[in-house]
Amino acid sequence: PLCPLPAAMGSGLHRSLLPTLLLVLLVLLPEAWGDCGPLPNITHAEPPEDEKHRGSFRVGSKVRYSCLGGYVKRPLLSDTIQCLANSQWSNLPEFCGRSCPGPPRVHFASISQEDGMQNFYPVGVSVKYYCRLGYENTTGQLPTSTCFDNLTWSEVPELCQSECLHPPTIDNGMHNGTKDTGFVRGSTVAYKCNDGYNLVGAALLQCMAGDQYQGVWSKPAPECRGNCLLCLSCWFLSVFKIPIFSFLCESSNQIILLKE
Numbered sequence: 307p308l309c310p311l312p313a314a315m316g317s318g319l320h321r322s323l324l325p326t327l328l329l330v331l332l333v334l335l336p337e338a339w340g341d342c343g344p345l346p347n348i349t350h351a352e353p354p355e356d357e358k359h360r361g362s363f364r365v366g367s368k369v370r371y372s373c374l375g376g377y378v379k380r381p382l383l384s385d386t387i388q389c390l391a392n393s394q395w396s397n398l399p400e401f402c403g404r405s406c407p408g409p410p411r412v413h414f415a416s417i418s419q420e421d422g423m424q425n426f427y428p429v430g431v432s433v434k435y436y437c438r439l440g441y442e443n444t445t446g447q448l449p450t451s452t453c454f455d456n457l458t459w460s461e462v463p464e465l466c467q468s469e470c471l472h473p474p475t476i477d478n479g480m481h482n483g484t485k486d487t488g489f490v491r492g493s494t495v496a497y498k499c500n501d502g503y504n505l506v507g508a509a510l511l512q513c514m515a516g517d518q519y520q521g522v523w524s525k526p527a528p529e530c531r532g533n534c535l536l537c538l539s540c541w542f543l544s545v546f547k548i549p550i551f552s553f554l555c556e557s558s559n560q561i562i563l564l565k566e
């Protein structure tokens with residue numbers, strides 16, 4: 307005949323050992339079954355310093371990698387890895403690509419809005435520039451810069467020319483620079499005096515490259531002087547062969563003898 311189980315023993319197991327076992331199991335479960343090992347190596351990227359050498363991660367842990375020097379996160383690709391329910395790390399695409407730093411800034415042009423908004427500039431990519439206010443694209447070409455293989459940018463060609471301000475107005479005279487648009491380098495304005503006035507100085511002014519931001523006129527504006535006691539034209543002087551005045555005529559067309 308079978309002996310009955312000792313009642314004391316069965317109830318003893320239930321009362322003391324089983325809860326302890328369950329507790330131990332509960333504590334061990336996530337560690338033992340749902341755990342990811344050390345972080346995988348991802349090319350050109352690294353995890354944060356404090357998680358680099360950790361041996362295990364709970365299911366659901368997320369770790370964000372950052373790109374190494376010279377590499378930048380490609381747009382639209384994830385940089386965060388996750389410990390999945392099957393104790394495997396999720397797959398990360400190679401999200402770090404070689405990229406130039408931000409494109410160079412130049413005084414004569416600004417980067418086009420679409421190119422300026424990017425933060426990933428792979429080798430070979432070109433960015434467009436538009437001339438800044440006060441500069442004009444006289445060649446019909448807009449400046450560009452290209453990301454070289456050594457992650458530097460090509461020099462931005464100076465295709466935008468600085469403009470001169472409107473030429474100064476003068477008393478008793480006028481100039482033909484009346485257009486509204488800027489005066490690009492090389493453009494000229496001609497001054498002339500009202501009747502009865504004589505022009506002293508340069509009649510033609512040319513817009514030249516000035517400092518970085520503005521073109522300058524080649525000469526100061528001329529003056530229109532009236533009240534001549536005697537105005538001798540060079541034609542008169544050369545016809546009558548007056549040597550001292552002929553010499554003076556070399557530099558200007560007209561010699562003006564003022565009253566004062």
Ligand SMILES: *[C@@H]1O[C@H](CO)[C@@H](O)[C@H](O)[C@H]1NC(C)=O
Nearest residue numbers: 343344345346347348349358
């Ligand atoms: C990651 O790379 C290091 C050396 O850079 C190596 O010691 C380690 O074993 C690699 N780990 C994996 C998971 O490939």
Ligand SMILES: *[C@@H]1O[C@H](CO)[C@@H](O)[C@H](O)[C@H]1NC(C)=O
Nearest residue numbers: 436437443444445446447448
């Ligand atoms: C300068 O660039 C603008 C576009 O920004 C273009 O419309 C214009 O035709 C260009 N000027 C010249 C002279 O090519």
Ligand SMILES: *[C@@H]1O[C@H](CO)[C@@H](O)[C@H](O)[C@H]1NC(C)=O
Nearest residue numbers: 454455456457458459460461
């Ligand atoms: C990068 O490469 C370009 C073209 O090959 C070269 O002109 C430039 O000098 C290089 N820059 C550096 C810093 O090496």
Ligand SMILES: *[C@@H]1O[C@H](CO)[C@@H](O)[C@H](O)[C@H]1NC(C)=O
Nearest residue numbers: 482483484485493494495496
């Ligand atoms: C003003 O006249 C000069 C000389 O005739 C000419 O070369 C120049 O183009 C003119 N400038 C303007 C803005 O019309």
